[in-house]
Amino acid sequence: MGLLGCSSFKVPSAEDAGGGDNTDCELGSQDEDSDGECEEDCATSALDCGATGSCVIEDGSATCECNEFHQGADCSECTDDGQDNDGNGECAQACPTDEETCGSNYVCDDSTGDVECVCSEGLGGPMCDSCRPAYHDDDGDGTCEFCGLAPAFGPNFKGATRLVFTNTTAAELPIGAIVEFVFDHAELVTNNLSLENGHDLRVVHFEMGGAAPSVEPHGIDGETNQSETRLLFELRAALAAGQSTTEYTLFFNYPEADAPTVVTFSETHSLTANRCGGP
């Protein structure tokens, strides 16, 4: 008899009607998993699921269900395959770890907050198949090497471009060997980046990892303001056969420049070099 009386406690009372399935529970609580235990529902729960999640009842408890690519107690963290690189609080798809995704010459980039395929390191052009500015492939192996950022050299020179020299001869070029650099000076002049007379041109040697830069005496072989102006100067360090150097930088765009130290080289074992990047 007593046992029957006990079981009658589970019978829903009149006040609890209207709770739908949760007829055992008071308003503001629920027993959706029907285990006989009432727990807070989403309205009364203190859960904060943030702007990127919402409260749901799971296994009888109020819990945060996070939007895609979100995780964490309040759904504010990104999942392993998500990212919020633009910091707007919304996680989106991250680049897959599979590097094949974008195809050759391209690489996946999600640094803007969106996934996109961009040219691989050093590559540029519409098809990502040429070296981008400030990169060069003088050794022709198909990989574009970074020239290095043009170093700072006083406030007067507004333009700078790394030069790349490759000793393509079979012998070492000693200190003092004269290299010839052919560049489009007329283009610089046309764009108001250099003086017609070339007085603003300076070749500066920056030794890697060390000594203060030194301005190299240089000579102009022929005329300035040409599409193929030839500039000569001496190597400050020996260059082994096949070796490249980016220790030399051409500075320009100093409208008030006086004539630089220009010398006439008596001997010209000239070696053609390339300009690397810059305007």
Ligand SMILES: [Ca+2]
């Ligand atoms: Ca329950």
Ligand SMILES: [Ca+2]
């Ligand atoms: Ca984002």
Ligand SMILES: [Ca+2]
């Ligand atoms: Ca290369």
